[in-house]
Every structure is written in C-alpha cells, then in structure tokens.
Amino acid sequence: MGLVSDEMRAGVGSVIDWEVSFPVAASDIRRWMIAIYYPDPPPRRFWDETTAPGGIVAPEEFNPFAWMVAERRKPVIAPLARDTDWIEKFIGITGPGLRNQINGGTEATYGVPMRPGDVIRSETRLVDYQEKTGRMGPMLISVTEAVWTNQVGERVRVERQTAIRY
Structure with missing residues (x-):
C-alpha cells in the first residue's frame, strides 16, 4: 500500500x-475519588491515611x-x-x-x-x-x-x- x-x-x-x-497531593486523590464515586462515598483507602501502611493511595485510573x-x-x-x-x-x-x-x-x-x-x-x-x-x-x-x-x-x-x- x-x-x-x-x-x-x-x-x-x-x-x-x-x-x-x-x-x-492527597487532596487531588480525594477530589478525584469524590467525583468518581459520587453520590456514594469512596473507599477509605483513597482518603483515610490510617487505613493502609504508608497512607492513602491513588486508584489505578487516577491521572x-x-x-x-x-x-x-x-x-x-x-x-x-x-x-x-x-x-x-x-x-x-x-x-x-x-x-x-x-x-x-x-x-x-x-x-x-x-x-x-x-x-x-x-x-x-x-x-x-x-x-x-x-x-x-x-x-x-x-x-x-x-x-x-x-x-x-x-x-x-x-x-x-x-x-x-x-
């Protein structure tokens, strides 16, 4: 061709x-998750530092x-x-x-x-x-x-x- x-x-x-x-920033991750899960609350691992060793993590699709x-x-x-x-x-x-x-x-x-x-x-x-x-x-x-x-x-x-x- x-x-x-x-x-x-x-x-x-x-x-x-x-x-x-x-x-x-932790607040970037939290805002991303609020938008993704709205109107339901996001899983704690995305916003509560006490839930996992090393603090919160971003979801895989976070950009x-x-x-x-x-x-x-x-x-x-x-x-x-x-x-x-x-x-x-x-x-x-x-x-x-x-x-x-x-x-x-x-x-x-x-x-x-x-x-x-x-x-x-x-x-x-x-x-x-x-x-x-x-x-x-x-x-x-x-x-x-x-x-x-x-x-x-x-x-x-x-x-x-x-x-x-x-």
Whole structure:
C-alpha cells in the first residue's frame, strides 16, 4: 500500500512525547475519588491515611496530568487541531497525510500505586505501524506506548494506544 515511508519506519521506537506531573497531593486523590464515586462515598483507602501502611493511595485510573503538567516536551513540528499526522510531527518527520483518524482502543497495565508526594513521568513512544485494507480503503494502524514511572523509577502504568487512520 505504501502508507509507511522509510522515514516513518525509521521513527519507530522514537519518543513522541513526555511530561512530568506536579507532586501528587492527597487532596487531588480525594477530589478525584469524590467525583468518581459520587453520590456514594469512596473507599477509605483513597482518603483515610490510617487505613493502609504508608497512607492513602491513588486508584489505578487516577491521572496526575488531568489539570496541568510541570514539564512537557515541545513537538518538533506543532500539529494543528485534529491533525492526523500529530505522531509524526511530534518527532519531526512527514506523516502519510490521511484525512481521518479513529480510536482503535487502549490497553493498560498497572504497577505500583501512586501516593501523595509522587512525581510521575510519562514517556510515550511510537511502537509500530501496520497497513491494512478496510472497507473504506487503505488504513494505517499506529500503536503508541506510554510508560508512567514515579520519582524512583518504579512503573506505575503502561498504556498502549491504537489509532486507525484512513
């Protein structure tokens, strides 16, 4: 099909994006859980320091980047809003120029829980390109992987996302 150029193939494995959170605050975890469980009260382990050794923990789906980030990588080429070539622009290469993109799914695995005081770093890499033919013609499937680690390098979360462009 020819959607994946040599330049794009060479970009597989590149860091697309990275960001660093502000320190996780106990009040961030509590507010997150109040919103998630409303109108029911959240489980005590998410808000009461006396329930577990080491104090409260964040739930696996907690996102320390939800409000703002302390640091973020700037893209090599700034993508436009709804730019289907955003992956390639972030690493400074030419994308395929396809018009549409849909979410092909997300898989997540979890490691150590986040706790108050943790500073989380997320690093997203381009993992793979696959070309397929769909009912609407040629499709490009792009897979990225974001690895979240805490300040001591322990894995908190690994997310694999699939984007389908056509």
